[in-house]
Amino acid sequence: xNKWILPTLIGIMAALYIFIIPQEPLAxxxxxxxxPMLLIILYAFRQLPAKPASAMRLIxxxxxxxxxxxxxxxxxxxxxxxxFLMGHVFYLMGFIKMSRLKMTRLxxxxxxxxxxxxxxxxxxxxxQTEGNDGLVIPVIAYMLVISLMALTAILTENLWATAGxxxxxxxxxxxxxxxxxxxxxxxxxLIMTTYYSAQFLIAKSLASLRKSxxxxxxxxxxx
Numbered sequence: 001x002n003k004w005i006l007p008t009l010i011g012i013m014a015a016l017y018i019f020i021i022p023q024e025p026l027a028x029x030x031x032x033x034x035x036p037m038l039l040i041i042l043y044a045f046r047q048l049p050a051k052p053a054s055a056m057r058l059i060x061x062x063x064x065x066x067x068x069x070x071x072x073x074x075x076x077x078x079x080x081x082x083x084f085l086m087g088h089v090f091y092l093m094g095f096i097k098m099s100r101l102k103m104t105r106l107x108x109x110x111x112x113x114x115x116x117x118x119x120x121x122x123x124x125x126x127x128q129t130e131g132n133d134g135l136v137i138p139v140i141a142y143m144l145v146i147s148l149m150a151l152t153a154i155l156t157e158n159l160w161a162t163a164g165x166x167x168x169x170x171x172x173x174x175x176x177x178x179x180x181x182x183x184x185x186x187x188x189x190l191i192m193t194t195y196y197s198a199q200f201l202i203a204k205s206l207a208s209l210r211k212s213x214x215x216x217x218x219x220x221x222x223x
Contacts, residue, residue: 058094166203
């Protein structure tokens with residue numbers, strides 16, 4: 001029963017932020033936005049073994065940077081984008097360490113690349129049309145990194161990491177489309193439910209990723 005207490009609390013606090021907390025005052029909104037991520041990071045730490053591998057520590061750092069991004073993006077989109085980019089870089093490095101190169105998994109590069117190209121082209125066109133040329137390069141860089149993060153998560157062959165990374169891509173797609181292309185009904189709810197779900201699944205993946213880490217470190221030691 002105890003193992004469900006923290007996930008339940010995460011769900012309650014996420015729902016409280018999404019459906020109850022008002023937009024103003026902004027400081028209060030930011031505090032309640034960060035609480036679910038603090039709980040998710042705590043949950044992630046509880047998935048770690050006594051001596052976590054470097055790959056697992058990188059994912060924890062990624063969670064921390066994403067939490068910082070939550071706060072920054074509420075006051076500055078560019079600053080928030082940059083901090084989230086760092087979070088994805090840490091996720092990417094962690095997943096790379098646990099990836100297993102197989103042609104069947106590498107095939108995921110095609111749909112991920114196609115999706116990123118379609119969404120990216122629409123975003124860039126919208127940014128240029130609105131005179132936001134300064135955001136084109138940062139947005140392209142962000143899309144490239146989050147796409148690679150999703151691919152490396154798939155290459156870990158871990159269901160939780162794969163689902164979490166895909167939900168993260170969906171959440172950011174809704175956010176950027178709603179901001180720059182056209183309004184999406186209930187966008188706030190869709191963005192945050194997919195976002196918190198993505199982060200929780202990435203945190204949850206740490207428990208089952210132990211086996212992958214142990215397998216890869218064992219091979220390294222034998223070499």
